[in-house]
Amino acid sequence: MSNNLIKPHGGKLINCYYDKNESEQCKNNAVNYISHTLTDRQLCDLELILNGAFSPLDGFMRQECYNSVLKNNRLSDGTVWSIPIVLDVKSDLADKVEINDKLALRDKEG
8 A cells, every 4th residue: 555645845744742741840840931922913822822823833944944934935954944933022021032042922811
């Protein structure tokens, strides 16, 4: 039996969902993180990252990837991609967060 499935964009289908135990542990840890309540658009982008619809992205774009998309319509690895997927936050939050800090992303219900 041959596999007639089309390969995912970028060659790898991403699934960023945790199992129930990992999810509970993350929720417990997140109470100690700086938090950000997502806008409707940000929540939609996050859901598309998590479920693999934005494969090969496994998170919001970092600066290098963002610049590559703006300049070349490609991810930094060369994969065609035309829209920057970023977590835009206000400057007061950006000033509080350092590189490699954890940030709890929340929906409007918390």
